Amino acid sequence: MGDSFPLLLPLPSLRYPIGVAYIDTVKKILTKEEFQKIRDTFMRPVIKLSERHLQLSGKIIHVLLARSIVTEKENELLFHFGGQLLRFSIMEFHMMTGLKCIGEIEQKEDETENQDYTWDLLEGGHSLDDLEEQLSKTSEDSSDERFLLAMLLLIESILLQRSAVYKFPLENVKKAHDINVLMSYPWGREAYTLLLKSIKRAVKTKLEKVKYDLQGFPLAFHLWILESIPLLQSAYSTTIPILQTQEGTPSFLCEKYTCTVTPSIEHVLKVEGATNLKVTCVLHSIPHDPEDNVSMEDKADEDLDAVIELVRKGYKIKADDWRNRSIDSVDAIEEIARKSSLFGNVEIGHEASASNVNYLVSELKRLSDKMEDNFKSMTSRLSIMEEGFKDLKSRVSILEDKHISDNKKDDTYPVEDEVNDTDNMEATYTSPVSRTTRGEDENAEVK
Numbered sequence: 001m002g003d004s005f006p007l008l009l010p011l012p013s014l015r016y017p018i019g020v021a022y023i024d025t026v027k028k029i030l031t032k033e034e035f036q037k038i039r040d041t042f043m044r045p046v047i048k049l050s051e052r053h054l055q056l057s058g059k060i061i062h063v064l065l066a067r068s069i070v071t072e073k074e075n076e077l078l079f080h081f082g083g084q085l086l087r088f089s090i091m092e093f094h095m096m097t098g099l100k101c102i103g104e105i106e107q108k109e110d111e112t113e114n115q116d117y118t119w120d121l122l123e124g125g126h127s128l129d130d131l132e133e134q135l136s137k138t139s140e141d142s143s144d145e146r147f148l149l150a151m152l153l154l155i156e157s158i159l160l161q162r163s164a165v166y167k168f169p170l171e172n173v174k175k176a177h178d179i180n181v182l183m184s185y186p187w188g189r190e191a192y193t194l195l196l197k198s199i200k201r202a203v204k205t206k207l208e209k210v211k212y213d214l215q216g217f218p219l220a221f222h223l224w225i226l227e228s229i230p231l232l233q234s235a236y237s238t239t240i241p242i243l244q245t246q247e248g249t250p251s252f253l254c255e256k257y258t259c260t261v262t263p264s265i266e267h268v269l270k271v272e273g274a275t276n277l278k279v280t281c282v283l284h285s286i287p288h289d290p291e292d293n294v295s296m297e298d299k300a301d302e303d304l305d306a307v308i309e310l311v312r313k314g315y316k317i318k319a320d321d322w323r324n325r326s327i328d329s330v331d332a333i334e335e336i337a338r339k340s341s342l343f344g345n346v347e348i349g350h351e352a353s354a355s356n357v358n359y360l361v362s363e364l365k366r367l368s369d370k371m372e373d374n375f376k377s378m379t380s381r382l383s384i385m386e387e388g389f390k391d392l393k394s395r396v397s398i399l400e401d402k403h404i405s406d407n408k409k410d411d412t413y414p415v416e417d418e419v420n421d422t423d424n425m426e427a428t429y430t431s432p433v434s435r436t437t438r439g440e441d442e443n444a445e446v447k
């Protein structure tokens with residue numbers, strides 16, 4: 001399964017420095033205590049990743065981008081690998097990074113009125129170099145100001161990464177003037193949106209180019225691929241168990257990756273063809289995560305959502321499903337039931353058997369309700385068609401009667417004339433020859 005992928009296709013290089021240089025810069029400017037304060041913020045998992053110098057594998061990413069599936073969804077992505085589905089949404093992005101994704105994007109006017117600091121270099125648009133220079137001009141006496149500038153530099157250089165000459169908007173600087181706004185703003189949502197747009201743009205127009213950029217925080221996308229395809233994870237990364245530092249505190253998935261390796265394209269394709277390949281369509285939720293229900297409003301697609309739910313519950317898409325461009329829901333539910341531990345077979349992923357039973361019952365009910373609605377809709381349409389047919393039949397009957405009546409009139413009218421007005425017809429009718437002859441005689445008399 002899957003699209004053919006030429007082995008000799010020149011692969012693009014992804015221009016993305018992962019912000020490591022700016023972490024080192026911030027460490028040099030700030031004191032250890034000041035940098036520890038930053039490490040204790042929501043940036044902790046991201047900083048930890050950057051300090052480990054993980055490699056971004058453009059080849060793994062490129063293979064998956066070449067297996068994009070077109071859907072009606074605008075705020076999530078769907079791929080296939082080995083014929084199995086993978087979903088990448090803001091939920092997966094949050095689970096990988098731990099970044100805040102829930103909250104107001106639009107900023108209130110009164111939140112940006114108070115500006116306690118004068119940052120001349122950041123007026124209007126600013127580059128990362130401008131921000132670094134502004135930070136370097138501060139002194140240790142301005143600890144709060146240094147914290148705000150350093151946080152903004154790391155946010156923009158790691159999470160909102162663009163080209164080196166890109167000018168970041170003044171709105172970001174306004175947020176940095178208020179520590180409450182800066183720390184509560186959903187930077188994760190902004191980073192995900194930027195990454196999403198750049199992936200869509202690359203898939204649509206740039207996969208055959210020598211180079212293309214992925215903006216935002218594409219390392220999260222790379223690690224999500226590894227997390228969703230265990231064979232790739234075990235072959236091309238090193239992970240450690242995530243230790244719970246504090247009870248009730250969530251540990252996010254990126255924290256367990258200590259090393260990543262860039263494989264050849266041939267090795268990635270071998271993994272895709274492995275008989276023991278397993279793919280996780282939707283990652284399982286993280287315990288104690290306050291944003292475990294994060295989502296973005298999107299176009300409704302009940303059929304696609306139903307397919308994803310079937311796959312999430314354990315259904316494995318078959319080659320015939322791809323050929324037919326559809327999944328038999330009843331067969332899929334029966335397969336899920338057979339796999340369920342409640343029915344004496346293997347368990348489905350990490351889902352509890354009771355949950356599977358509830359799902360099977362609800363899904364069967366949904367299908368039943370949908371069939372009933374379709375039947376009602378079909379009956380209604382047939383009724384409308386039947387009324388239309390009756391009306392058409394009535395109109396045809398009227399036209400037929402009128403046609404017959406008109407024909408009868410045409411057939412009987414000459415006969416009546418012959419019977420009733422025979423004398424009159426003889427007195428008035430003359431042949432062309434007779435008229436001509438008579439005319440000649442009249443002319444002759446005039447002369």
